[in-house]
Amino acid sequence: MPDLPALRPLYLLALRVFRRLPAPVRRALVRAGTPGFTVGAVCLLERDGRLLMLRQPHRNGWSLPGGLLDRGESAADAVVREVREELGLTIEVGRPVTVVVDS
Structure with a gap:
């Protein structure tokens, strides 16, 4: 294990050099060193034992309401926004059932 x-x-020198780089170069270095991924959320809307499914023009078959999260948005807020955009409904989000990471 290295002696921290x-x-x-060396760490402080690297920070000083980094700060002197042009902003576009700093951004490119940060983006190259951080993971890139897409985050989305879907929900099950159930009422009186019936499940709501959507048929959307850009997809084949049926799907659940939901979509991609905006930067800094929570999954619950994204689901509320997406359901309002897609269906015109105002919903209250319950507890999350599962989280899936697909790498």
Whole structure:
């Protein structure tokens, strides 16, 4: 395991160099070093034992209401927004059932 206090001067030097780089280069370095992924949320809308499914023009078959999260948006807020956009309904989100990470 590396000696972390001994690496501190190197770390501080790297920060000083990074800060002097042009902003577009800094952004490119940060983007290259961070994961890129897409996050979405779907929901089950049930009432009186019946499940609501959507048939959308851009997909084959049936789907659940939902969509992609905006930056900084929670899954619950995204579901509320998507259901309002897709169906014109105002819903209250219950507890999440599952989270799936597909890499």
